[in-house]
Amino acid sequence: MEKRELTCINCPMGCRITVTMEGDDIIAVEGNTCKRGFVYACNEVKSPVRTVTTTIKVIGGNVDRVSCKTKEPVPKDKIFEVMEAINKASCKAPVAIGDVLIEDCAGTGIPVIATKSVSPA
């Protein structure tokens, strides 16, 4: 049996939740004071995901970098691989908001899209 300690992010209460696991199975969720905490804790121990937001190099634009994000959240343990892939990549101006800049980022199957538009220099 393994116990995992989490802080719930749904509201300012920030309940300390303890999840008891037996392998991949959740045995008990304790410390939450509402249903949302229960759902959060289950997702967080099974498959935690995060949206990565960063910037990517722009060639031939009126600015040197453009902000971007993973179109969907990626597995939490892939965050640094995603960052490395984005930092090696670049895109060409013009860029429109929502443009796909990387098709499949670091093997996650999730694209990276621009969150701002860039005009040519």
Added chain:
Amino acid sequence: MKADIVIVGGGPAGLAAAIAAAKEDSNLNILILERDHELGGILNQCIHNGFGLHTFNEELTGPEYAARFEEQLYGLGIRYMLDTMVLDVASSAVTAVNSKEGVFTVECGAIVLCMGCRERPRGALNIPGLRPAGVFTAGTAQRLVNIEGFMPGREVVILGSGDIGLIMARRMTLEGAKVKAVCELMPYSGGLKRNIVQCLDDFDIPLLLSHTVIDIKGKERVTSVVIAEVDDHLKPVPGTEQEISCDTLLLSCGLIPENELSRSAGVKINPATNGPVVNESFETSIPGVFACGNVLHVHDLVDYVSEESGRAGRSAARFVKANKAGEGPVINIKNGNGIRYTVPSFVRVNELDGDLVIRFRSGNVYRDSYINVLFDGETKLHRRKPIITPGEMEQVILKKEDLTGAISEILIEITEN
């Protein structure tokens, strides 16, 4: 130059105010004056997500949120001037300067102040020590990393656990820096829970509550900072000092509304918010001069800025049309136990645009407590709250029809069990 409404600042507040005013009356001649080379204000450097949950029911990044408003602005054909710095605000004229027009004055029917806020810098914090390079406010570092594409340092200590500090702890970590600690003077963080978990816990960055920086070392560049625990009076406790080697200290120690223009215009300032005193229409002590966004009071959610600014913009449009100040009975809103401030400060019921939304902050953390609203001493609302913290703005909504009697004062207070 002439305009019906001049809006000072093209950030989230200015955009929402301009759009709402134009929708209220499409014949109005509205002009936004923005000192940066693009619209959107601070949203441009806030590349993280979490914006717009209330407004658009989805999680957007800062630039995406700004773009939604900019599109509406272009669609409505609202005029704006970039790279233009406002120098002076009077009751019916705004003086500004840019490199094309030189110094010029715009005569106008109403003004909306949307100048935003600034970070509290090192000089205002009285941190002892040397003055090496490597001490930045968190927002300056955010601009360097996210817009200019420079890394301000490699080994970082952050003082203050406001949201910008937390966001920058994650941002610096993602870009390869080592964030050694976030120190918070208070026994609680001023940041959102979600940011503490996703910006610090995710990367095992320690949050040291009741700690502060008591010395900065390094001649040319920061080489280390000395931190110490503080007691109940926020004084460093001797014997708790720790030296942390680092090349960068980021400061996230509060935001101050930028009211130089408001003050010189003679607008009355609320000492609790450092922003103008306003009524239900977001009108300041000078008739026809309105204020909204972070210049009025510092927000944690941009969605609330957009909503309040919409009210301010509509009020400005109505003021221009009516060509006179509002009238009718005035109800004062008083801060009771635990309430640091409210916005607005008073209400003219006749002028209310729908229900009355009163936003406020507490002065402390309260668990299992109640928010009470009293009309002339009589309890009208008694609502249980599991937690109230100074870091999260609270609100009560009062129906317009409930405010029609002869009420002279609304008191808001927090009571504990």
